[in-house]
Amino acid sequence: MVELSDLEAAHGYKGVRLSNFYVESLFDEFSYSIPMCLNQRVTAIVAPNGAGKTLCLRLISALFQKKWNTFSSHKFSYIVYKFTDGTEVRVDQTLSSAEEVRVEKQRPKITLRITDSHGRAEDWVIKTSDPRRDSVQLERYLSFLTRRGPDLWTHDVTGEMYTLQEALETFGDQLPEPYKDRWFGKVPDSLEQLVKNIDCHLIETQRLLILRDERIDHAYYEPSRSSTLAISRKAQKLKEIITADFGKYATLSQSLDRSFPRRVISDPNRKPYEDLKERLQDLDRRRTELMNAGILDTETDEQVALPEGETIDPSMARILSIYAEDNDRKLLSLSGLLKKIKLFKQLIDERFVTKEVKINRANGIEVTYHKREVPIEALSSGEQHQLVLFFELLFEIKENSLILIDEPELSLHVAWQKKFVGDLMEIIDLNKFDVVLATHSPQLISRWTELVVELGDIYDEGENHDETNVE
Numbered sequence: 091m092v093e094l095s096d097l098e099a100a101h102g103y104k105g106v107r108l109s110n111f112y113v114e115s116l117f118d119e120f121s122y123s124i125p126m127c128l129n130q131r132v133t134a135i136v137a138p139n140g141a142g143k144t145l146c147l148r149l150i151s152a153l154f155q156k157k158w159n160t161f162s163s164h165k166f167s168y169i170v171y172k173f174t175d176g177t178e179v180r181v182d183q184t185l186s187s188a189e190e191v192r193v194e195k196q197r198p199k200i201t202l203r204i205t206d207s208h209g210r211a212e213d214w215v216i217k218t219s220d221p222r223r224d225s226v227q228l229e230r231y232l233s234f235l236t237r238r239g240p241d242l243w244t245h246d247v248t249g250e251m252y253t254l255q256e257a258l259e260t261f262g263d264q265l266p267e268p269y270k271d272r273w274f275g276k277v278p279d280s281l282e283q284l285v286k287n288i289d290c291h292l293i294e295t296q297r298l299l300i301l302r303d304e305r306i307d308h309a310y311y312e313p314s315r316s317s318t319l320a321i322s323r324k325a326q327k328l329k330e331i332i333t334a335d336f337g338k339y340a341t342l343s344q345s346l347d348r349s350f351p352r353r354v355i356s357d358p359n360r361k362p363y364e365d366l367k368e369r370l371q372d373l374d375r376r377r378t379e380l381m382n383a384g385i386l387d388t389e390t391d392e393q394v395a396l397p398e399g400e401t402i403d404p405s406m407a408r409i410l411s412i413y414a415e416d417n418d419r420k421l422l423s424l425s426g427l428l429k430k431i432k433l434f435k436q437l438i439d440e441r442f443v444t445k446e447v448k449i450n451r452a453n454g455i456e457v458t459y460h461k462r463e464v465p466i467e468a469l470s471s472g473e474q475h476q477l478v479l480f481f482e483l484l485f486e487i488k489e490n491s492l493i494l495i496d497e498p499e500l501s502l503h504v505a506w507q508k509k510f511v512g513d514l515m516e517i518i519d520l521n522k523f524d525v526v527l528a529t530h531s532p533q534l535i536s537r538w539t540e541l542v543v544e545l546g547d548i549y550d551e552g553e554n555h556d557e558t559n560v561e
Contacts, residue, residue, distance in 0.1 A: 105490035115167035137545035154290030159255035176207035217275035329454030362407035384450035499531035
């Protein structure tokens with residue numbers, strides 16, 4: 091069991107996290123142990139081409155996203171996932187005999203053993219079905235799929251082809267649970283609860299991340315439009331986030347304003363703050379920050395600080411003290427959003443050197459070039475990738491999530507690569523999630539050698555197991 095850091099303990103952190111991933115005999119050749127860097131919350135996997143680092147990310151993701159087909163599609167002996175609370179999940183792959191494979195075309199038998207922190211174990215064998223023998227009515231629930239063969243469906247819009255297992259995993263969120271249980275078997279409650287505790291997302295090479303609860307309608311999805319859709323949705327989502335938080339601020343303001351006269355009258359003996367002027371100045375500073383961040387309107391929120399040297403009547407000081415206390419509560423309700431927007435804008439401004447990014451309640455995200463508005467859909471693919479990625483990590487990733495990123499350097503020029511891990515850690519300071527990177531880039535990890543887990547000799551670019559084929 092891996093101990094949490096003193097810093098996490100001091101902050102009362104109680105979430106269960108993945109602490110180690112181990113795979114035995116991957117491709118019948120490689121065995122890897124990947125310990126998570128729990129304190130820094132970023133782990134970087136480096137390996138020679140073809141060693142399976144991308145597949146390791148997919149195997150980690152498969153458990154939490156319940157993509158059981160992944161375990162039967164790649165060759166290994168067993169996998170062990172260890173967690174910070176002492177829980178362990180072991181996945182065993184039992185291969186059929188050569189004759190069974192030849193005659194029956196059987197898939198490997200996959201068995202999961204879930205052992206809790208008290209040592210209690212429960213086994214679950216993932217059920218496999220043969221669509222040639224069993225009645226399959228995917229079209230009843232997924233009208234955009236058309237059956238083309240005994241175990242083959244095509245997407246009516248994209249033309250992509252899916253086996254039964256692939257279709258169940260890709261579109262499983264649109265299927266009723268009893269239907270999925272029929273094909274894979276019912277997931278044990280202990281495993282179901284474990285994977286729910288850790289919200290895992292895999293960001294594949296050069297792909298923009300769209301969270302599961304943000305998926306667009308698969309019936310109308312077109313891969314060529316995915317980038318445009320992603321960045322447009324993020325601008326709209328930020329607009330909604332700002333509007334929602336401002337609504338809470340407005341509700342609190344109305345409540346405090348209504349009760350303000352009563353509280354002034356009912357507390358005549360209240361002593362004013364000795365540092366009242368400084369408090370009022372601080373309120374003005376915070377209010378200006380919120381205006382600059384696009385959260386508060388400059389037209390309606392006025393400055394209240396007193397001119398230098400001006401004295402305050404004691405009775406007025408008492409009233410202003412209550413006013414200062416109320417406004418501190420109001421502005422505090424927006425402080426979390428302000429921190430995220432400031433960091434988001436800082437990260438984007440550092441990358442969009444010739445463009446200016448503005449955040450506001452009207453449009454969410456606006457981009458200008460030499461004071462002329464630029465449609466966000468017209469940004470370069472690298473700029474779009476960065477904007478969407480940082481937005482996801484700052485505003486949409488849940489606390490205690492596990493984010494798996496495959497070769498982030500492919501969408502970054504060298505200057506961005508050097509900043510990536512440091513920027514990631516700033517985001518993690520706000521959101522508290524874990525990241526595992528698979529990378530080839532020495533620039534990406536040059537300053538962060540303590541985060542690196544090497545899978546084999548990274549200087550031996552062997553010829554076997556081309557990752558583009560096996561992964």
